[in-house]
Amino acid sequence: MEAVKTAVQTAVKTSVKKGVSASKQPKICLIFATRGRAELLGKALAFVDMQTVKPDLIIVSCVTDEDVGNLASRPGLLVIKGRPGLTAQRNHALNHVPDGFDVLIFLDDDFLMHRTWTAAVLEAFDSDPSIACVTGMTLADGINGPGYSFEEGQKILAETNDIPQTMIAASTGGPYGCNMAFRVRSVAGLRFDERLVLYGWQEDRDFGGQIWNRGDRVVRINTALGVHLGAKGGRMSGRRLGYSQVINPLYLAKKKTMPLRDALDHVLRNVFSNITRSVAPESWVDRRGRLNGNLIGVWDFLRGRLTPERAEKL
Known part of the structure; x- marks a missing residue:
């Protein structure tokens, strides 16, 4: 456990060296749960690097060393390994979030963020203290079709210039698991249901429902944009x-x-x-x-x- 603590401290310190101030509020931890898609994860991380507001720490929850490849040496990244399964991997990451963080972001490893995604989410949290969960809008979602290549997703984002000037936060039954953010204080003690095995299927709705049952708001905003490639590799039968x-x-x-x-x-x-x-x-x-x-x-x-x-x- 001491080794993990040291790794977390090292990752946070490294991210500060990259220009992200650990003293700035809010502090953001971004989590990826991934398996067998190291190349795709690297491409998703490239869009994290382009954010106007960058996370202070990135946690990658995986199963084997091959899941991250040479990304393991990336500055500001904490790699943890554990049991396979989306809910189990997300919970494993939650157990390793250091104290003092304010916002948690969960992204799928095939979600490409518009460069203002994180800034838009923070604006939503600032607008209403009752908002506990924010999910964004997908410009294109390959899950409903054969999927998009990375190049196709990149082009869609590159051609997106018409971002809404006025944020609209609409209450929703649950977040979309490929891109969702939470206030840390609002999810204290909550975990993803590990009975929802493998790819999870509605695990995001269940987690959002737990928040809703606490009386907090779960919203979708029109200003946090991205592309969900809907990559088919690694899906269940x-x-x-x-x-x-x-x-x-x-x-x-x-x-x-x-x-x-x-x-x-x-x-x-x-x-x-x-x-x-x-x-x-x-x-x-x-x-x-x-x-x-x-x-x-x-x-x-x-x-x-x-x-x-x-x-x-x-």
Whole structure:
């Protein structure tokens, strides 16, 4: 534990040398949970470097040395290794955030930030002390299609000049996990639910629901922009994802971190989509695998089994 503490102190001191003042408020810690995508992570970090307001510390939560490659020696970066799984890796990072930080940012390793993303988020927090969670707007989201190449995402950002002059903070049921920020004091004691295994699936909604249940605001703002590449490498199998599409929302409804109406909407939309598109599936989606997982999930639900961790065994 002493070695970890020393590593954290070294990373923070190095970031100060880079021009980020440790005495400036608020202090920002940015977290990536990644596995098997070191090259993509490096490209995402390049956009962090272009921020008008830079984080004081970056934590990369991974599983093996290969997950970060030569990025491990990057100044201002703390690399920690632990169990695989998005929720487990994010919690591992939360356990290593030093005292004295004010804002936590979670980014996917395939999210490219507009250079004013962090500044826009801080403006939102400054505007209303009841705002505990902020998520931004995606200019393009490859998760809904075959995905964008890095070059395509870079071009979209480069051509984005029309940033809204007036920030609008709209309350939302939950943040979008690829780009979300939290006040540290508002998430004290909270953790991501590790029963939501593998890629998580609705883990962001669950975490936001925990904040909402505390009476704090969860908002989406129109001024924190970025591109989610939706990279397909490292995703879970269609069968596992299909199971999670059914079980996870219903599990969250039981936990009361997602309204039952929203959970049913998630389930019905995904099952309907997998049924209709299984006839002529997209090349980048395992529709039949997802549908198979959907059916297993429905059968488990009818038997009274809300076991999101079962997805890991399918």
